Amino acid sequence: MADKPGNQTPNTPDVSETELRGMTVDELRDKAKEAGIGSTSTMKKDELVRALAEAGGGRGGADAEGEKATRRTGGGEGAGPDGGRIRTGSGTSDSLKYSQEVTSPEDEPEREGRSLVTTHHEVIRKWAEERNGVPATVPGTEHGDSLGVLRIDFGGDSDTLREVSWDEWFATFDERRLNFIYQEQRSDGRQSTFFQLENPEREDA
Structure with missing residues (x-):
């Protein structure tokens, strides 16, 4: 079945999955790292697209990354x-x-x-x-x-x-x-x- 254009993920109005699917796996992994998503090396393209869409596609990534870093290291320490x-x-x-x-x-x-x-x-x-x-x-x-x-x-x-x-x-x-x-x-x-x-x-x- 062909991909539908635009964003197919609820509650992420500013993310275009079509744009994400047009990227290479390496580009998606880089973008996922910017968004604070871990364990990207084992993820397939569809999984990367889904994870990025749910994370807001890396937009506002600094806030998301900071929040995840805080959870990982206890207040960002370390x-x-x-x-x-x-x-x-x-x-x-x-x-x-x-x-x-x-x-x-x-x-x-x-x-x-x-x-x-x-x-x-x-x-x-x-x-x-x-x-x-x-x-x-x-x-x-x-x-x-x-x-x-x-x-x-x-x-x-x-x-x-x-x-x-x-x-x-x-x-x-x-x-x-x-x-x-x-x-x-x-x-x-x-x-x-x-x-x-x-x-x-x-x-x-």
Whole structure:
């Protein structure tokens, strides 16, 4: 049966399903993320269209996203100033462009070994703690009163790293507008400790 023109979803007068159905799956997934809809990687096109229509098609997405982020993290605490979204700039790398954006602890990798990227504090802290990692910095690389190069120490007693608090670590992470590129699992399914901190303006991490 042919699709009827216009909006077929009740109580969403400003959303055109016809417009949504004309988009590609990747475009729909991007729009769904903007609207705060999670688990989009496993959704088919019809499911994405329906979810977007019910969410208002992403219009007013900031309010909807903020409300959902609040529910997920308890008052919005844990997401960070950018709500987990990546930071871009003139030096944005290809590795960032081709990584899957994670904006919630509920997001899952599309496949094993997938490169992921986030600025979400809770996601980063959970990932590190699951691997017995602690926030750290490299002594001797300080910037005035600010921490030096940021690292995560998986060894515990490293002479080349100094443990710091998560509050200090994240304050510096946000001040430098860093992105956290990482893996949950290697391509063979084993747990991965790979991560990389990247500044989209190509400044020191």
